[in-house]
Amino acid sequence: MATAAERGGPFGRNDREARNWMRASAPGIAFRCRPAESSPLGSSPPTPRARPNPHKRWLLVACIVLAACAGAASLGNGLYIYAKARVAQVLLHSAWIETQATGGAIKPWPWADTHPVARLKAPSQDADLLVLAGASGRTLAFGPGHLDGSAAPGDAGNAVITGHRDTHFRFVGRLVPGDPLAVERADGSQRHFAVRRIYVADFRELNIPRDTRVPTLTLVTCYPFDAINPGGPLRYVVVAEAT
């Protein structure tokens, strides 16, 4: 980035001297403490406060540019998360069709480290999502993740599916006991579930049973749903059993 002097700012006519002065001053204090006798500007200012401080000005420009860039990046990143969550589900759809046709684990895009394992529907909430293998942070960006080690969705046992409360699993907060859920598996078969229990627990105390007699779906997401901090300890747990 050019200094204010280089861009023809207030130092325009005297820039070599100005830069020398900058070099001579200790880094870090140059902008705050300016000795009057070493001023590159010949005239003496009326008061230090009102006097335009060229270094302060330079800092201001830097701050504006930095804040604008950081702000844009942050905003963009935030929006990108939402966009990724939506677009990925569209890409996953074609991978799912192929999965059902071939029976293999089809990667939705060449560099993916996961694949769709089931399709989860909540008719009462208009939710229709493709569930991915593995519940890592990377996976969850694209869709709800099936926890490795838990039963396959629709199988006997407890299938644990986690999702982001502010993207795919936003609907989970609106489920009420009795709501139907459905799982479509890679072999095309469907299994129907009904929500039985809903509770909130601290994840440190959450011992989700690994196995249950009745095929069970356990949907887990963060709680509270509208918190701004993504790192809270509470989890919202919806337990649905096969009907």
Next chain:
Amino acid sequence: MPQADRVEVNRIPHNEWRTLGRLALESAATGLFVSLVLALAVFIVSFEAKAAGAGDPGQGTLLLRDDAGARTAAPLLLTDVHMEVSGLVARVQVRQRFVNPTSQWREGVYVFPLPEKAAVDHLTMHIGERVIEGQIKERAEARRTYENAKAEGRKTTLVEQERPNMFTTSVANIGPNEEIVVALEYEEMLRYDEGSFRLRFPLAITPRYVPGLPAESASGGTGWSPATQQVLDADRVTPPYVNAREGLVNPVTIVVDLNAGFPLAKLASSYHAMNIVEHPGDRYRLTLDGGPVPAARDFELVWTPDIGAAPGAALFTETKGDKTYALLMALPPTTPDTTAARAPREITYIIDTSGSMEGVSITQAREALLMALDRLQPGDRFNVIEFNSTSTPLFSAPMPLDPATLSRAKQFVGALRARGGTEMLPALKIALAGDRESPLVRQVVFLTDGAVGNEDEILRLVHDKLGDRRLFTIGIGPSPNTFFLTKAAQFGRGTFTFIGDVREVKEKMSALFRKLESPALTDIVIDWPGGADAWPRLVPDLYAGEPLVVTAQFPAGTMQGNVAISGKRTGAQWQKLLPITVGAPEPGVAVLWARAKIDALMDAGRQGAPEPDIRNAVLDVALTHHLVSKYTSLIAVDVTPTKPAGADSVKSALPGNVPEGLTGFDQLPRTATPAALLIVIGFLLLLAAAAMALARRYAPLRGI
């Protein structure tokens, strides 16, 4: 910004209020910007701190829900293990320090693992300087004594056996900010195999799978699983565990004093870094390098005698009261018949793909199985059965080995993932189905962590359905259920192998192949002189590198003459005559004999002997020898009450760690994105930038 503009701006005449406004705007914007940057930095740093804290053994306060549902601080548990190894025997002291960091009274319940052959015979409770000796009592009576003492406000400690390798310590009336030390001691015979001694100390319990429908009754446990019809004490064998991301709990120190008795070629700790100091006379002191470790994976020490220094046979005796006890170890010579044609065989591999195997375990199991498949030879028949909640055999029946079946099997194994329950019975039923007898050599190789609660039910099936097959178990993972694995191999007349790390797969599997492929010593008969009461009665078949270990009891003064050992190997008879004499007393032999007898009695029970008979026989031995068993517990009670009559006491179940590297247990990911936060920060930053730009625009520049 175009320069012309700026020149315009620079011409704006000075105005005092504008200067003030600019300053206010500028400082507000800068303040906002700086605070945002700082907030962001704090946010990131606190995130990293959380992540970094996950690996340390937690010493802080642990918050748990009590019976009433309130969050309370639980007692902390610190363990110090001191092992003294001498010759073939280890004497181990386990000191469990229960620390109550709160200002209330507490009762602590801690379920912990011990070696499956541990003969727990001593308990002391330390309250400050005072030491209270524990007494052995019938289990229900000990429990009553404990409950009464607890109600009276007296400090008391109860040690119960849930499984031969799982015990519960309950400590009542731990005062505010008080520490009670429970010191347990046990005696154990070392495992000698393939020329090396192995001393194992389990440090974690892989959460057990509990099959069956919920039962009406409960057995007073503090575990996470309700009792089921298949596992009536499920609530006692499923201790709570902490999420690894919360940081690890239960720090442990380990000190080993090893008096090997012969020069060593090798001495190494398998999974923990140790500091080794050598003393004269083949003595060593080992301590953990780098201080306490969290109780999250089994400890194992391995040492190998120098060539020629290895014992071929050894006899230890101890006289106690009017009885003399003997411990005999003999190593049959290994046959050099490696040139003998390897008979074609039928091998069925069973691999556990349940959720508890997720993580390091399934990787180890897959590697081991792929190695085993490569070892098959033309003429062999084989099958692979995968099981979790359901069992899936690769072929409907064992298939002859050919390139096509082998490649199908490898593909099948390579694609295995771990998830779901551990329904072991159906898988074993498939593997043990069919004729009891077969002209082929039939072997079943079972890879699992053994994390089930219905061990006895499975052992019974193995006993009933084995026929002429042999079952070999391979224990997988950081903390497998060694009791189940060794017992299943014993009932299956095979042998067991532990693989605790993926780096061990090659070495351990090679050792197993030697056992699978060289003929075993069978039909072993031990003929003791006089009125010996020897245990085990039925000596298991011995595979390559395994020694014969038996104990016997004699009426004092009658132990003399020779013991005759005989066995068969591929039809040929093997015989050995060893003179027995009462030598230098070796403390602990009596306890080991008693433990071997209890073990054999319990086995008889598992094979269908009526429980009341077994119980009486076990009670007799256990009470005489001061041993904890399924039917006897150790109890220590303080004399005077210390808890005021009115004070409440809260019961806490102390959690353990999920064994290191297992990821199938509630490792829930973060389930919220930072999107909203990023958008808010983005907006604020843009706002700040706009404010600063505005400030700059109206800045009066009078210096030019």
